[in-house]
Amino acid sequence: MILRLDPCGLICVLMIYGSVVYADYVVTIWMVMPVFGNSVWGAFHITLFNTLIFMTLFSHGRTMFTDPGIVPILKNKYVYTELISHLFYKIRAYTHWTMCTRCESFRPPRAHHCRVCRRCIRKMDHHCPWVNNCVGEFNQKFFLQFLFYVGLSIMILSWIYDDEFATTGLKGPFGENAHHAKVLHSIFLSMECAVFGMFVLAVSCDQLGAIFSEETAVEAAQRRTKQVYKRGSRKGRFALLREVCGGGSLYSWFIPCSSPPVSRDHCVDRRKLNHIDI
Incomplete structure:
Protein backbone atom coordinates (compact mmCIF):
# COMPACT_ATOMS: atom_id res chain seq x y z
CA MET A 1 0.00 0.00 0.00
CA GLY A 69 3.70 -0.60 -10.93
CA ILE A 70 6.63 1.28 -9.43
CA VAL A 71 9.92 0.10 -10.86
CA PRO A 72 12.38 -0.54 -8.00
CA ILE A 73 15.63 1.37 -7.89
CA LEU A 74 18.99 0.19 -6.64
CA LYS A 75 19.99 1.47 -3.24
CA ASN A 76 23.68 0.95 -3.94
CA LYS A 77 24.79 3.72 -6.30
CA TYR A 78 28.08 1.95 -7.03
CA VAL A 79 26.21 -1.12 -8.27
CA TYR A 80 24.07 1.13 -10.43
CA THR A 81 26.94 2.92 -12.10
CA GLU A 82 29.24 -0.06 -12.56
CA LEU A 83 27.12 -3.18 -12.79
CA ILE A 84 23.78 -2.13 -14.24
CA SER A 85 25.30 0.06 -16.91
CA HIS A 86 27.18 -3.00 -18.14
CA LEU A 87 24.14 -5.27 -17.97
CA PHE A 88 22.10 -2.71 -19.86
CA TYR A 89 24.12 -3.13 -23.04
CA LYS A 90 24.24 -6.90 -22.59
CA ILE A 91 20.51 -7.63 -22.37
CA ARG A 92 18.73 -4.73 -24.09
CA ALA A 93 19.08 -6.50 -27.45
CA TYR A 94 16.45 -9.09 -26.55
CA THR A 95 14.51 -7.60 -23.64
CA HIS A 96 14.11 -3.95 -24.76
CA TRP A 97 14.62 -2.71 -21.22
CA THR A 98 15.78 0.88 -20.81
CA MET A 99 17.56 2.89 -18.18
CA CYS A 100 15.99 5.97 -16.59
CA THR A 101 18.38 8.86 -16.11
CA ARG A 102 16.09 10.61 -13.62
CA CYS A 103 15.40 7.98 -10.95
CA GLU A 104 18.24 5.61 -11.92
CA SER A 105 16.02 2.57 -12.39
CA PHE A 106 16.39 -0.29 -14.84
CA ARG A 107 12.87 -0.32 -16.27
CA PRO A 108 10.94 -2.81 -18.42
CA PRO A 109 9.26 -1.97 -21.73
CA ARG A 110 6.43 0.61 -21.67
CA ALA A 111 7.54 1.96 -18.29
CA HIS A 112 7.72 5.74 -18.05
CA HIS A 113 8.92 8.27 -15.51
CA CYS A 114 6.33 10.29 -13.57
CA ARG A 115 7.45 13.76 -12.54
CA VAL A 116 4.94 13.88 -9.66
CA CYS A 117 5.76 10.47 -8.19
CA ARG A 118 9.44 10.85 -9.17
CA ARG A 119 9.55 7.17 -10.10
CA CYS A 120 9.16 5.04 -13.20
CA ILE A 121 5.75 3.34 -13.53
CA ARG A 122 5.01 0.21 -15.55
CA LYS A 123 2.56 0.93 -18.41
CA MET A 124 2.00 4.42 -17.03
CA ASP A 125 -1.03 6.05 -18.65
CA HIS A 126 -1.13 9.32 -16.72
CA HIS A 127 -0.91 10.77 -13.23
CA CYS A 128 -4.43 11.52 -12.00
CA PRO A 129 -4.70 14.05 -9.14
Missing part, protein backbone atom coordinates in the same frame (compact mmCIF):
# COMPACT_ATOMS: atom_id res chain seq x y z
CA ILE A 2 1.24 3.47 -0.89
CA LEU A 3 0.06 7.02 -0.16
CA ARG A 4 1.19 10.05 -2.10
CA LEU A 5 1.66 13.17 0.03
CA ASP A 6 1.06 15.47 -2.91
CA PRO A 7 -0.92 18.53 -1.69
CA CYS A 8 -2.81 18.92 -4.96
CA GLY A 9 -3.77 15.24 -5.00
CA LEU A 10 -4.90 15.24 -1.38
CA ILE A 11 -7.07 18.32 -1.96
CA CYS A 12 -8.67 16.68 -5.01
CA VAL A 13 -9.36 13.50 -3.02
CA LEU A 14 -11.01 15.50 -0.24
CA MET A 15 -13.15 17.28 -2.82
CA ILE A 16 -14.32 13.94 -4.24
CA TYR A 17 -15.14 12.50 -0.82
CA GLY A 18 -16.96 15.68 0.18
CA SER A 19 -18.99 15.62 -3.04
CA VAL A 20 -19.93 11.97 -2.52
CA VAL A 21 -21.01 12.57 1.08
CA TYR A 22 -23.07 15.60 0.05
CA ALA A 23 -24.78 13.66 -2.74
CA ASP A 24 -25.62 10.84 -0.33
CA TYR A 25 -27.05 13.35 2.15
CA VAL A 26 -29.27 15.04 -0.43
CA VAL A 27 -30.53 11.77 -1.92
CA THR A 28 -31.30 10.20 1.46
CA ILE A 29 -32.71 13.17 3.40
CA TRP A 30 -34.20 15.38 0.70
CA MET A 31 -35.27 12.89 -1.99
CA VAL A 32 -35.95 9.39 -0.73
CA MET A 33 -37.35 10.12 2.73
CA PRO A 34 -40.07 12.60 1.59
CA VAL A 35 -41.29 10.16 -1.07
CA PHE A 36 -41.07 6.72 0.52
CA GLY A 37 -40.53 7.44 4.21
CA ASN A 38 -39.77 4.30 6.19
CA SER A 39 -41.32 1.94 3.64
CA VAL A 40 -39.60 -1.07 2.13
CA TRP A 41 -39.31 0.73 -1.20
CA GLY A 42 -37.56 3.62 0.52
CA ALA A 43 -35.12 1.25 2.20
CA PHE A 44 -34.46 -0.33 -1.20
CA HIS A 45 -33.60 3.00 -2.79
CA ILE A 46 -31.31 4.01 0.06
CA THR A 47 -29.60 0.61 0.11
CA LEU A 48 -29.10 0.61 -3.66
CA PHE A 49 -27.63 4.11 -3.79
CA ASN A 50 -25.41 3.62 -0.75
CA THR A 51 -24.13 0.34 -2.19
CA LEU A 52 -23.06 2.19 -5.32
CA ILE A 53 -21.48 4.89 -3.16
CA PHE A 54 -19.56 2.23 -1.23
CA MET A 55 -18.32 0.59 -4.43
CA THR A 56 -17.30 4.01 -5.77
CA LEU A 57 -15.27 4.84 -2.68
CA PHE A 58 -13.86 1.32 -2.46
CA SER A 59 -12.63 1.31 -6.05
CA HIS A 60 -11.28 4.85 -5.60
CA GLY A 61 -9.38 3.75 -2.50
CA ARG A 62 -7.92 0.75 -4.30
CA THR A 63 -6.79 3.00 -7.13
CA MET A 64 -5.23 5.47 -4.72
CA PHE A 65 -3.47 3.02 -2.38
CA THR A 66 -2.46 0.30 -4.86
CA ASP A 67 1.05 0.30 -6.26
CA PRO A 68 0.53 1.23 -9.92
CA TRP A 130 -8.29 12.91 -8.46
CA VAL A 131 -6.98 9.55 -7.27
CA ASN A 132 -3.68 11.00 -6.01
CA ASN A 133 -1.75 8.34 -7.87
CA CYS A 134 -0.53 7.24 -11.26
CA VAL A 135 -2.74 5.03 -13.39
CA GLY A 136 -0.51 2.14 -14.36
CA GLU A 137 -0.40 -1.57 -14.93
CA PHE A 138 -1.50 -2.70 -11.48
CA ASN A 139 -4.32 -0.24 -10.70
CA GLN A 140 -5.88 0.55 -14.08
CA LYS A 141 -8.60 -2.02 -13.41
CA PHE A 142 -9.60 -0.22 -10.21
CA PHE A 143 -9.58 3.11 -12.02
CA LEU A 144 -11.99 1.76 -14.64
CA GLN A 145 -14.22 0.43 -11.87
CA PHE A 146 -14.20 3.85 -10.20
CA LEU A 147 -15.36 5.47 -13.44
CA PHE A 148 -18.02 2.80 -13.92
CA TYR A 149 -19.53 3.17 -10.45
CA VAL A 150 -19.47 6.97 -10.62
CA GLY A 151 -21.39 6.85 -13.89
CA LEU A 152 -23.85 4.27 -12.56
CA SER A 153 -24.40 6.33 -9.40
CA ILE A 154 -25.22 9.39 -11.51
CA MET A 155 -27.76 7.40 -13.52
CA ILE A 156 -29.49 6.06 -10.38
CA LEU A 157 -29.41 9.53 -8.81
CA SER A 158 -31.08 11.03 -11.89
CA TRP A 159 -33.80 8.37 -11.77
CA ILE A 160 -34.46 8.99 -8.06
CA TYR A 161 -34.52 12.76 -8.61
CA ASP A 162 -37.03 12.49 -11.45
CA ASP A 163 -39.29 10.21 -9.44
CA GLU A 164 -39.01 12.35 -6.32
CA PHE A 165 -39.68 15.70 -8.01
CA ALA A 166 -42.76 14.38 -9.80
CA THR A 167 -44.17 13.06 -6.50
CA THR A 168 -43.38 15.65 -3.83
CA GLY A 169 -42.34 18.76 -5.75
CA LEU A 170 -40.68 21.21 -3.38
CA LYS A 171 -41.54 19.54 -0.09
CA GLY A 172 -38.87 18.99 2.53
CA PRO A 173 -37.85 15.75 4.23
CA PHE A 174 -40.77 15.97 6.69
CA GLY A 175 -43.41 17.21 4.26
CA GLU A 176 -42.90 20.90 5.06
CA ASN A 177 -42.61 23.61 2.44
CA ALA A 178 -38.90 23.97 1.74
CA HIS A 179 -38.84 25.85 -1.53
CA HIS A 180 -35.56 27.75 -1.23
CA ALA A 181 -33.53 25.01 0.46
CA LYS A 182 -34.63 22.35 -1.97
CA VAL A 183 -33.97 24.55 -4.98
CA LEU A 184 -30.43 25.18 -3.75
CA HIS A 185 -29.80 21.50 -3.11
CA SER A 186 -31.18 20.66 -6.56
CA ILE A 187 -28.93 23.23 -8.25
CA PHE A 188 -25.79 22.11 -6.41
CA LEU A 189 -26.50 18.43 -7.02
CA SER A 190 -27.26 19.01 -10.70
CA MET A 191 -23.99 20.90 -11.14
CA GLU A 192 -22.12 18.13 -9.34
CA CYS A 193 -23.68 15.45 -11.53
CA ALA A 194 -22.92 17.43 -14.70
CA VAL A 195 -19.25 17.92 -13.77
CA PHE A 196 -18.70 14.30 -12.71
CA GLY A 197 -20.71 13.03 -15.69
CA MET A 198 -18.53 14.91 -18.20
CA PHE A 199 -15.42 13.74 -16.35
CA VAL A 200 -16.51 10.09 -16.46
CA LEU A 201 -17.52 10.26 -20.12
CA ALA A 202 -14.29 11.91 -21.28
CA VAL A 203 -11.90 9.79 -19.20
CA SER A 204 -13.76 6.54 -19.95
CA CYS A 205 -13.49 7.14 -23.70
CA ASP A 206 -9.80 7.97 -23.27
CA GLN A 207 -9.12 4.84 -21.20
CA LEU A 208 -11.00 2.48 -23.51
CA GLY A 209 -9.27 4.00 -26.51
CA ALA A 210 -5.89 3.49 -24.87
CA ILE A 211 -6.71 -0.13 -24.00
CA PHE A 212 -8.03 -1.05 -27.45
CA SER A 213 -5.10 0.60 -29.23
CA GLU A 214 -2.52 -0.84 -26.80
CA GLU A 215 -1.09 2.63 -26.38
CA THR A 216 -1.08 4.66 -23.17
CA ALA A 217 -1.50 8.43 -23.11
CA VAL A 218 2.24 8.86 -22.58
CA GLU A 219 3.08 6.61 -25.52
CA ALA A 220 0.56 8.41 -27.74
CA ALA A 221 2.15 11.76 -26.90
CA GLN A 222 5.61 10.41 -27.61
CA ARG A 223 4.45 8.95 -30.94
CA ARG A 224 2.90 12.24 -32.04
CA THR A 225 6.10 14.06 -31.13
CA LYS A 226 8.20 11.66 -33.20
CA GLN A 227 5.53 11.53 -35.96
CA VAL A 228 5.52 7.75 -36.04
CA TYR A 229 2.56 5.82 -37.46
CA LYS A 230 0.79 3.55 -34.98
CA ARG A 231 -0.40 0.22 -36.31
CA GLY A 232 -3.63 -1.22 -34.98
CA SER A 233 -3.60 -4.00 -32.42
CA ARG A 234 -3.86 -7.57 -33.66
CA LYS A 235 -5.65 -8.66 -30.49
CA GLY A 236 -9.40 -8.57 -30.05
CA ARG A 237 -11.00 -5.99 -27.80
CA PHE A 238 -12.22 -8.62 -25.34
CA ALA A 239 -8.69 -10.01 -25.04
CA LEU A 240 -7.30 -6.53 -24.43
CA LEU A 241 -9.88 -5.87 -21.72
CA ARG A 242 -9.03 -9.21 -20.11
CA GLU A 243 -5.37 -8.20 -19.89
CA VAL A 244 -6.40 -5.18 -17.81
CA CYS A 245 -9.31 -6.61 -15.80
CA GLY A 246 -7.87 -10.08 -15.19
CA GLY A 247 -8.40 -13.58 -16.40
CA GLY A 248 -11.28 -14.45 -14.06
CA SER A 249 -15.00 -14.43 -14.76
CA LEU A 250 -16.77 -11.34 -16.03
CA TYR A 251 -18.29 -10.81 -12.57
CA SER A 252 -14.82 -10.32 -11.10
CA TRP A 253 -14.29 -7.37 -13.42
CA PHE A 254 -16.77 -5.35 -11.35
CA ILE A 255 -15.33 -6.22 -7.92
CA PRO A 256 -12.32 -4.13 -6.81
CA CYS A 257 -10.70 -6.95 -4.87
CA SER A 258 -8.26 -8.73 -7.17
CA SER A 259 -5.38 -7.10 -9.00
CA PRO A 260 -4.81 -7.77 -12.71
CA PRO A 261 -2.11 -10.33 -13.48
CA VAL A 262 1.43 -9.23 -14.25
CA SER A 263 2.30 -9.39 -17.93
CA ARG A 264 5.16 -11.81 -18.53
CA ASP A 265 6.33 -9.73 -21.44
CA HIS A 266 7.55 -7.09 -19.01
CA CYS A 267 9.65 -9.43 -16.88
CA VAL A 268 13.17 -10.60 -17.31
CA ASP A 269 14.41 -14.02 -16.36
CA ARG A 270 16.85 -13.81 -13.46
CA ARG A 271 18.76 -16.78 -14.86
CA LYS A 272 19.66 -14.67 -17.88
CA LEU A 273 21.17 -12.06 -15.64
CA ASN A 274 23.12 -14.65 -13.68
CA HIS A 275 24.75 -16.00 -16.84
CA ILE A 276 26.01 -12.66 -18.12
CA ASP A 277 29.74 -12.24 -17.88
CA ILE A 278 31.00 -8.95 -16.44
Whole structure:
Protein backbone atom coordinates (compact mmCIF):
# COMPACT_ATOMS: atom_id res chain seq x y z
CA MET A 1 0.00 0.00 0.00
CA ILE A 2 1.24 3.47 -0.89
CA LEU A 3 0.06 7.02 -0.16
CA ARG A 4 1.19 10.05 -2.10
CA LEU A 5 1.66 13.17 0.03
CA ASP A 6 1.06 15.47 -2.91
CA PRO A 7 -0.92 18.53 -1.69
CA CYS A 8 -2.81 18.92 -4.96
CA GLY A 9 -3.77 15.24 -5.00
CA LEU A 10 -4.90 15.24 -1.38
CA ILE A 11 -7.07 18.32 -1.96
CA CYS A 12 -8.67 16.68 -5.01
CA VAL A 13 -9.36 13.50 -3.02
CA LEU A 14 -11.01 15.50 -0.24
CA MET A 15 -13.15 17.28 -2.82
CA ILE A 16 -14.32 13.94 -4.24
CA TYR A 17 -15.14 12.50 -0.82
CA GLY A 18 -16.96 15.68 0.18
CA SER A 19 -18.99 15.62 -3.04
CA VAL A 20 -19.93 11.97 -2.52
CA VAL A 21 -21.01 12.57 1.08
CA TYR A 22 -23.07 15.60 0.05
CA ALA A 23 -24.78 13.66 -2.74
CA ASP A 24 -25.62 10.84 -0.33
CA TYR A 25 -27.05 13.35 2.15
CA VAL A 26 -29.27 15.04 -0.43
CA VAL A 27 -30.53 11.77 -1.92
CA THR A 28 -31.30 10.20 1.46
CA ILE A 29 -32.71 13.17 3.40
CA TRP A 30 -34.20 15.38 0.70
CA MET A 31 -35.27 12.89 -1.99
CA VAL A 32 -35.95 9.39 -0.73
CA MET A 33 -37.35 10.12 2.73
CA PRO A 34 -40.07 12.60 1.59
CA VAL A 35 -41.29 10.16 -1.07
CA PHE A 36 -41.07 6.72 0.52
CA GLY A 37 -40.53 7.44 4.21
CA ASN A 38 -39.77 4.30 6.19
CA SER A 39 -41.32 1.94 3.64
CA VAL A 40 -39.60 -1.07 2.13
CA TRP A 41 -39.31 0.73 -1.20
CA GLY A 42 -37.56 3.62 0.52
CA ALA A 43 -35.12 1.25 2.20
CA PHE A 44 -34.46 -0.33 -1.20
CA HIS A 45 -33.60 3.00 -2.79
CA ILE A 46 -31.31 4.01 0.06
CA THR A 47 -29.60 0.61 0.11
CA LEU A 48 -29.10 0.61 -3.66
CA PHE A 49 -27.63 4.11 -3.79
CA ASN A 50 -25.41 3.62 -0.75
CA THR A 51 -24.13 0.34 -2.19
CA LEU A 52 -23.06 2.19 -5.32
CA ILE A 53 -21.48 4.89 -3.16
CA PHE A 54 -19.56 2.23 -1.23
CA MET A 55 -18.32 0.59 -4.43
CA THR A 56 -17.30 4.01 -5.77
CA LEU A 57 -15.27 4.84 -2.68
CA PHE A 58 -13.86 1.32 -2.46
CA SER A 59 -12.63 1.31 -6.05
CA HIS A 60 -11.28 4.85 -5.60
CA GLY A 61 -9.38 3.75 -2.50
CA ARG A 62 -7.92 0.75 -4.30
CA THR A 63 -6.79 3.00 -7.13
CA MET A 64 -5.23 5.47 -4.72
CA PHE A 65 -3.47 3.02 -2.38
CA THR A 66 -2.46 0.30 -4.86
CA ASP A 67 1.05 0.30 -6.26
CA PRO A 68 0.53 1.23 -9.92
CA GLY A 69 3.70 -0.60 -10.93
CA ILE A 70 6.63 1.28 -9.43
CA VAL A 71 9.92 0.10 -10.86
CA PRO A 72 12.38 -0.54 -8.00
CA ILE A 73 15.63 1.37 -7.89
CA LEU A 74 18.99 0.19 -6.64
CA LYS A 75 19.99 1.47 -3.24
CA ASN A 76 23.68 0.95 -3.94
CA LYS A 77 24.79 3.72 -6.30
CA TYR A 78 28.08 1.95 -7.03
CA VAL A 79 26.21 -1.12 -8.27
CA TYR A 80 24.07 1.13 -10.43
CA THR A 81 26.94 2.92 -12.10
CA GLU A 82 29.24 -0.06 -12.56
CA LEU A 83 27.12 -3.18 -12.79
CA ILE A 84 23.78 -2.13 -14.24
CA SER A 85 25.30 0.06 -16.91
CA HIS A 86 27.18 -3.00 -18.14
CA LEU A 87 24.14 -5.27 -17.97
CA PHE A 88 22.10 -2.71 -19.86
CA TYR A 89 24.12 -3.13 -23.04
CA LYS A 90 24.24 -6.90 -22.59
CA ILE A 91 20.51 -7.63 -22.37
CA ARG A 92 18.73 -4.73 -24.09
CA ALA A 93 19.08 -6.50 -27.45
CA TYR A 94 16.45 -9.09 -26.55
CA THR A 95 14.51 -7.60 -23.64
CA HIS A 96 14.11 -3.95 -24.76
CA TRP A 97 14.62 -2.71 -21.22
CA THR A 98 15.78 0.88 -20.81
CA MET A 99 17.56 2.89 -18.18
CA CYS A 100 15.99 5.97 -16.59
CA THR A 101 18.38 8.86 -16.11
CA ARG A 102 16.09 10.61 -13.62
CA CYS A 103 15.40 7.98 -10.95
CA GLU A 104 18.24 5.61 -11.92
CA SER A 105 16.02 2.57 -12.39
CA PHE A 106 16.39 -0.29 -14.84
CA ARG A 107 12.87 -0.32 -16.27
CA PRO A 108 10.94 -2.81 -18.42
CA PRO A 109 9.26 -1.97 -21.73
CA ARG A 110 6.43 0.61 -21.67
CA ALA A 111 7.54 1.96 -18.29
CA HIS A 112 7.72 5.74 -18.05
CA HIS A 113 8.92 8.27 -15.51
CA CYS A 114 6.33 10.29 -13.57
CA ARG A 115 7.45 13.76 -12.54
CA VAL A 116 4.94 13.88 -9.66
CA CYS A 117 5.76 10.47 -8.19
CA ARG A 118 9.44 10.85 -9.17
CA ARG A 119 9.55 7.17 -10.10
CA CYS A 120 9.16 5.04 -13.20
CA ILE A 121 5.75 3.34 -13.53
CA ARG A 122 5.01 0.21 -15.55
CA LYS A 123 2.56 0.93 -18.41
CA MET A 124 2.00 4.42 -17.03
CA ASP A 125 -1.03 6.05 -18.65
CA HIS A 126 -1.13 9.32 -16.72
CA HIS A 127 -0.91 10.77 -13.23
CA CYS A 128 -4.43 11.52 -12.00
CA PRO A 129 -4.70 14.05 -9.14
CA TRP A 130 -8.29 12.91 -8.46
CA VAL A 131 -6.98 9.55 -7.27
CA ASN A 132 -3.68 11.00 -6.01
CA ASN A 133 -1.75 8.34 -7.87
CA CYS A 134 -0.53 7.24 -11.26
CA VAL A 135 -2.74 5.03 -13.39
CA GLY A 136 -0.51 2.14 -14.36
CA GLU A 137 -0.40 -1.57 -14.93
CA PHE A 138 -1.50 -2.70 -11.48
CA ASN A 139 -4.32 -0.24 -10.70
CA GLN A 140 -5.88 0.55 -14.08
CA LYS A 141 -8.60 -2.02 -13.41
CA PHE A 142 -9.60 -0.22 -10.21
CA PHE A 143 -9.58 3.11 -12.02
CA LEU A 144 -11.99 1.76 -14.64
CA GLN A 145 -14.22 0.43 -11.87
CA PHE A 146 -14.20 3.85 -10.20
CA LEU A 147 -15.36 5.47 -13.44
CA PHE A 148 -18.02 2.80 -13.92
CA TYR A 149 -19.53 3.17 -10.45
CA VAL A 150 -19.47 6.97 -10.62
CA GLY A 151 -21.39 6.85 -13.89
CA LEU A 152 -23.85 4.27 -12.56
CA SER A 153 -24.40 6.33 -9.40
CA ILE A 154 -25.22 9.39 -11.51
CA MET A 155 -27.76 7.40 -13.52
CA ILE A 156 -29.49 6.06 -10.38
CA LEU A 157 -29.41 9.53 -8.81
CA SER A 158 -31.08 11.03 -11.89
CA TRP A 159 -33.80 8.37 -11.77
CA ILE A 160 -34.46 8.99 -8.06
CA TYR A 161 -34.52 12.76 -8.61
CA ASP A 162 -37.03 12.49 -11.45
CA ASP A 163 -39.29 10.21 -9.44
CA GLU A 164 -39.01 12.35 -6.32
CA PHE A 165 -39.68 15.70 -8.01
CA ALA A 166 -42.76 14.38 -9.80
CA THR A 167 -44.17 13.06 -6.50
CA THR A 168 -43.38 15.65 -3.83
CA GLY A 169 -42.34 18.76 -5.75
CA LEU A 170 -40.68 21.21 -3.38
CA LYS A 171 -41.54 19.54 -0.09
CA GLY A 172 -38.87 18.99 2.53
CA PRO A 173 -37.85 15.75 4.23
CA PHE A 174 -40.77 15.97 6.69
CA GLY A 175 -43.41 17.21 4.26
CA GLU A 176 -42.90 20.90 5.06
CA ASN A 177 -42.61 23.61 2.44
CA ALA A 178 -38.90 23.97 1.74
CA HIS A 179 -38.84 25.85 -1.53
CA HIS A 180 -35.56 27.75 -1.23
CA ALA A 181 -33.53 25.01 0.46
CA LYS A 182 -34.63 22.35 -1.97
CA VAL A 183 -33.97 24.55 -4.98
CA LEU A 184 -30.43 25.18 -3.75
CA HIS A 185 -29.80 21.50 -3.11
CA SER A 186 -31.18 20.66 -6.56
CA ILE A 187 -28.93 23.23 -8.25
CA PHE A 188 -25.79 22.11 -6.41
CA LEU A 189 -26.50 18.43 -7.02
CA SER A 190 -27.26 19.01 -10.70
CA MET A 191 -23.99 20.90 -11.14
CA GLU A 192 -22.12 18.13 -9.34
CA CYS A 193 -23.68 15.45 -11.53
CA ALA A 194 -22.92 17.43 -14.70
CA VAL A 195 -19.25 17.92 -13.77
CA PHE A 196 -18.70 14.30 -12.71
CA GLY A 197 -20.71 13.03 -15.69
CA MET A 198 -18.53 14.91 -18.20
CA PHE A 199 -15.42 13.74 -16.35
CA VAL A 200 -16.51 10.09 -16.46
CA LEU A 201 -17.52 10.26 -20.12
CA ALA A 202 -14.29 11.91 -21.28
CA VAL A 203 -11.90 9.79 -19.20
CA SER A 204 -13.76 6.54 -19.95
CA CYS A 205 -13.49 7.14 -23.70
CA ASP A 206 -9.80 7.97 -23.27
CA GLN A 207 -9.12 4.84 -21.20
CA LEU A 208 -11.00 2.48 -23.51
CA GLY A 209 -9.27 4.00 -26.51
CA ALA A 210 -5.89 3.49 -24.87
CA ILE A 211 -6.71 -0.13 -24.00
CA PHE A 212 -8.03 -1.05 -27.45
CA SER A 213 -5.10 0.60 -29.23
CA GLU A 214 -2.52 -0.84 -26.80
CA GLU A 215 -1.09 2.63 -26.38
CA THR A 216 -1.08 4.66 -23.17
CA ALA A 217 -1.50 8.43 -23.11
CA VAL A 218 2.24 8.86 -22.58
CA GLU A 219 3.08 6.61 -25.52
CA ALA A 220 0.56 8.41 -27.74
CA ALA A 221 2.15 11.76 -26.90
CA GLN A 222 5.61 10.41 -27.61
CA ARG A 223 4.45 8.95 -30.94
CA ARG A 224 2.90 12.24 -32.04
CA THR A 225 6.10 14.06 -31.13
CA LYS A 226 8.20 11.66 -33.20
CA GLN A 227 5.53 11.53 -35.96
CA VAL A 228 5.52 7.75 -36.04
CA TYR A 229 2.56 5.82 -37.46
CA LYS A 230 0.79 3.55 -34.98
CA ARG A 231 -0.40 0.22 -36.31
CA GLY A 232 -3.63 -1.22 -34.98
CA SER A 233 -3.60 -4.00 -32.42
CA ARG A 234 -3.86 -7.57 -33.66
CA LYS A 235 -5.65 -8.66 -30.49
CA GLY A 236 -9.40 -8.57 -30.05
CA ARG A 237 -11.00 -5.99 -27.80
CA PHE A 238 -12.22 -8.62 -25.34
CA ALA A 239 -8.69 -10.01 -25.04
CA LEU A 240 -7.30 -6.53 -24.43
CA LEU A 241 -9.88 -5.87 -21.72
CA ARG A 242 -9.03 -9.21 -20.11
CA GLU A 243 -5.37 -8.20 -19.89
CA VAL A 244 -6.40 -5.18 -17.81
CA CYS A 245 -9.31 -6.61 -15.80
CA GLY A 246 -7.87 -10.08 -15.19
CA GLY A 247 -8.40 -13.58 -16.40
CA GLY A 248 -11.28 -14.45 -14.06
CA SER A 249 -15.00 -14.43 -14.76
CA LEU A 250 -16.77 -11.34 -16.03
CA TYR A 251 -18.29 -10.81 -12.57
CA SER A 252 -14.82 -10.32 -11.10
CA TRP A 253 -14.29 -7.37 -13.42
CA PHE A 254 -16.77 -5.35 -11.35
CA ILE A 255 -15.33 -6.22 -7.92
CA PRO A 256 -12.32 -4.13 -6.81
CA CYS A 257 -10.70 -6.95 -4.87
CA SER A 258 -8.26 -8.73 -7.17
CA SER A 259 -5.38 -7.10 -9.00
CA PRO A 260 -4.81 -7.77 -12.71
CA PRO A 261 -2.11 -10.33 -13.48
CA VAL A 262 1.43 -9.23 -14.25
CA SER A 263 2.30 -9.39 -17.93
CA ARG A 264 5.16 -11.81 -18.53
CA ASP A 265 6.33 -9.73 -21.44
CA HIS A 266 7.55 -7.09 -19.01
CA CYS A 267 9.65 -9.43 -16.88
CA VAL A 268 13.17 -10.60 -17.31
CA ASP A 269 14.41 -14.02 -16.36
CA ARG A 270 16.85 -13.81 -13.46
CA ARG A 271 18.76 -16.78 -14.86
CA LYS A 272 19.66 -14.67 -17.88
CA LEU A 273 21.17 -12.06 -15.64
CA ASN A 274 23.12 -14.65 -13.68
CA HIS A 275 24.75 -16.00 -16.84
CA ILE A 276 26.01 -12.66 -18.12
CA ASP A 277 29.74 -12.24 -17.88
CA ILE A 278 31.00 -8.95 -16.44
